[in-house]
Amino acid sequence: MNPETRYLEAARAHAQGHLRPDFAASVIRGAAERRRNSRNSRLTIVTAAACLAAVVAAHLAIRAETSSVNLATWSQTQQQVLALEENP
Secondary structure, eight states: OOHHHHHHHHHHHHHHTTSOTTHHHHHHHHHHHHHHHHHHHHHHHHHHHHHHHHHHHHHHHHHHHHHHHHHHHHHHHHHHHHHHHHOO
C-alpha cells in the first residue's frame, strides 16, 4: 500500500468517527424530500397560473358583456331623450 492510499484510509476512518451512523441514509432522505417538495411547488405554481388565467378570462368576458349591455341601455336612453325633445 502506498502512503497516499494509507493517508486516504486514515482520513476516511477519522471522518467516519465524526459522522452519525445513519448519515448517508439521512442525506438520501433529505434529497428525496427536496425533490418531492420541488414537484409539489411546481404543481402549485402551474395550478395557480391556470386559475389566474381562468379568472382573467372570466373577468374580460363579463366586462365585455357589461359594456355591451351598458351601451345598449345608453343608446335606448338617448333615443328616448331625442323623442322627448322632438315632442315637447
